[in-house]
Amino acid sequence: xxxxxxxxxxxxxxxxxxxxxxxxxxxxxxxxxxxxxxxxxxxxxxxxxxxxxxxxxxxxxxxxxxxxxxxxxxxxxxxxxxxxxxxxxxxxxxxxxxxxxxxxxxxxxxxxxxxxxxxxxxxxxxxxxxxxxxxxxxxxxxxxxxxxxxxxxxxxxxxxxxxxxxxxxxxxxxxxxxxxxxxxxxxxxxxxxxxxxxxxxxxxxxxxxxxxxxxxxxxxxxxxxxxxxxxxxxxxxxxxxxxxxxxxxxxxxxxxxxxxxxxxxxxxxxxxxxxxxxxxxxxxxxxxxxxxxxxx
Numbered sequence: 318x319x320x321x322x323x324x325x326x327x328x329x330x331x332x333x334x335x336x337x338x339x340x341x342x343x344x345x346x347x348x349x350x351x352x353x354x355x356x357x358x359x360x361x362x363x364x365x366x367x368x369x370x371x372x373x374x375x376x377x378x379x380x381x382x383x384x385x386x387x388x389x390x391x392x393x394x395x396x397x398x399x400x401x402x403x404x405x406x407x408x409x410x411x412x413x414x415x416x417x418x419x420x421x422x423x424x425x426x427x428x429x430x431x432x433x434x435x436x437x438x439x440x441x442x443x444x445x446x447x448x449x450x451x452x453x454x455x456x457x458x459x460x461x462x463x464x465x466x467x468x469x470x471x472x473x474x475x476x477x478x479x480x481x482x483x484x485x486x487x488x489x490x491x492x493x494x495x496x497x498x499x500x501x502x503x504x505x506x507x508x509x510x511x512x513x514x515x516x517x518x519x520x521x522x523x524x525x526x527x528x529x530x531x532x533x534x535x536x537x538x539x540x541x542x543x544x545x546x547x548x549x550x551x552x553x554x555x556x557x558x559x560x561x562x563x564x565x566x567x568x569x570x571x572x573x574x575x576x577x578x579x580x581x582x583x584x585x586x587x588x589x590x591x592x593x594x595x596x597x598x599x600x601x602x603x604x605x606x607x608x609x610x611x612x613x
Contacts, residue, residue, distance in 0.1 A: 319361075320363055321362045324383070331369065335507065346363075353365070377407065384510045387507055387508070389505035413509060415507050419485050422499055423496040423497060433452065437459055442482075443464070450462060509531065534610065536584070540584050
């Protein structure tokens with residue numbers, strides 16, 4: 318069986334969390350001196366560390382079979398590739414719940430513009446010309462796009478643009494440059510993509526195994542294992558309080574016929590309010606434990 322390659326960002330806001338996700342999924346790599354290619358030690362799965370905007374192209378061309386990249390980058394590069402090849406596609410295998418940000422339209426604080434409609438005929442600076450053009454077309458607005466590869470936020474102060482379309486996480490950079498966001502263009506987060514080419518049977522089986530592991534890690538991060546003691550007379554009331562619990566396990570307690578032990582996997586967040594409700598309902602010895610791995 319040929320080896321599978323996974324591409325992740327070499328450095329940047331998604332790099333550490335992408336690697337952490339793969340390592341928590343049981344993948345171990347021998348790190349190379351150039352830090353660009355890591356050989357898989359326990360599975361035939363290798364790691365490519367590249368620029369994030371190269372990942373969609375590597376997937377489309379079949380150089381790697383899986384990739385973790387921001388949805389904004391994947392969509393921008395797909396729109397660009399489809400100008401010459403309309404059939405180009407990537408298969409998204411799911412959002413990964415990190416690297417959250419938004420592509421937003423922003424203008425100088427002194428501007429009277431309230432929406433994209435107010436910027437007809439103006440200049441928009443961005444590193445995402447395809448997404449910006451789509452946004453303009455969807456809103457029926459004609460404006461000029463000024464392509465910049467970096468420092469987009471300073472374009473209005475330099476007089477090279479009237480507004481910008483750029484990634485915003487906290488808004489700190491906008492405020493530092495006396496800009497204000499007026500309209501969202503696209504919400505984005507890290508996502509897992511696969512190449513459009515089908516692999517042989519063993520390759521597809523390995524991809525399914527990796528996906529199952531990654532989904533298990535994600536599910537475990539949101540899941541808690543709750544253990545408590547409950548009066549038999551109030552068992553239904555107490556189990557109804559447990560968030561996201563399907564069928565709790567009920568166990569007898571030695572020497573206490575009027576009480577049982579309740580073990581439950583809660584797939585929703587467990588807050589202090591839940592614990593206080595459980596106590597008020599008669600529960601005792603309540604423990605909430607993290608879950609490291611899950612297989613549904």
